Amino acid sequence: MMSQINKADIKQEVFDLYDDYAHNRLNRRSFMEKLSLYAVGGLTVPALMSFLMPDYKGNMQTSPDDPRLQSGYVNYSSPKGGGTIKGLLSKPLDAKKKLGGIVVVHENRGLNPYIEDVGRRAALAGFISLAPDALTPLGGYPGNDDEGRALQSKRNKGEMEEDFIAAYNYLKNHKDCNGKVGVVGFCFGGGIANMMAVRLPELAAAVPFYGSQPALSDVPEIKAPLMMHNASLDTRIMEGLPPYEAALKANGKKYQSFVYENVNHGFHNDTTPRYDKAAAELAWKRTIDFFTEALK
Structure with missing residues (x-):
């Protein structure tokens, strides 16, 4: 249609x-x-x-069985969160050295095919990535986004935050990771990326895509460099951007902020009509270049 x-x-x-x-x-x-x-x-x-509605059949950029990747599901411990969390762990098959790690955080609907695809894209770019599913305690992503949103609204936000903190620790200590870990998140995941920047002093880099900003009083706690991607038509998130940037600047934080004109919230998600190819590709190139420098 x-x-x-x-x-x-x-x-x-x-x-x-x-x-x-x-x-x-x-x-x-x-x-x-x-x-x-x-x-x-x-x-x-x-x-x-x-x-x-999203169309996952015709819009994947990578394949789950891409021969260039080692990609599969793992379970990791989140004792302060949901207990045991499932995630997609992906890395290049021919990696000759330990790699920088990237936690890939989903939107407000669980680990859907789009976010799994982003996790594999990160691996193809030369990183080891972990894309957790915060819906694991409720049975995992149910197969469609409407039900996924309903499930995610039933989870405690604080416990979900702990699940992604635990994902960082899992990846940081993985035998194939060099110990430097960043985070990229979309929508809900963008807010999680900002939260992780506040809570994790050793976080190497954070890339929130159109994510809610943390409390301005928390900005002094941020140690990681930030790269923020936002959409000019996304009035809800854009409203909080100027004061966030002002607080980052006032506190001497290292950040880059990009606003893509005439595009909507969700512009990176290539499975929905909000997708903007030019903005998405530019934002992703900037993201990978940023991680390449920060996680080496």
Whole structure:
């Protein structure tokens, strides 16, 4: 259905509605009712819904059985969080030395195929990556994002934070890691990346994609260099960016901040129509270059 609708014909208000729905500010019924206002001409509500939902079948950039990678699921201990957490661990098959580590943090819906794909992309770029699934204590990512969001809303936020702190420790101490570990996160994961920068003084680098900012009073605790990627149309997250940058600057923190014009929250996710190829590719290149320097 996605290919039958021209993205340019969709009003920005539709993407804003989807953002509210995806972040649990609208329930499904209200979302569909509001969406019906934009179902005009040849567009129907089911067609718009289909257009907005992620398409994992045709949009993966890597394969789970990519011959260049060693990639598979592991379980690690998170005693202060969910107990035992499942994650996708990926590394280059031909690695001749210990590698920098990257924790890849999912959105607010668990370890879906897009985030697994990002974990493999990080490995193909020369790192060992771990993409945890914070839904593990509830049975893991259920196979679709709507149910994943509902499950994740049932988990305690503090315990989930501990799960990603534990992922950092697991990766830092992995036999194939050089001990330098960074984090990249998207949406909810962007907020986790900022949280890890506050809580982990030895974190080597943090890259939040359109993530909520930490409390400004926590900024002095940050030791890791930051690279922030945000979308100009993402008014919710952009509102907190200027004071965050001001606090980082006032405290002498090392950071880079990139705002991509005329793109939406979620622009890196290539399985949804919010994806912007140019912005996503540039942001990812910047991210990999940043990690290459910070994790060597």
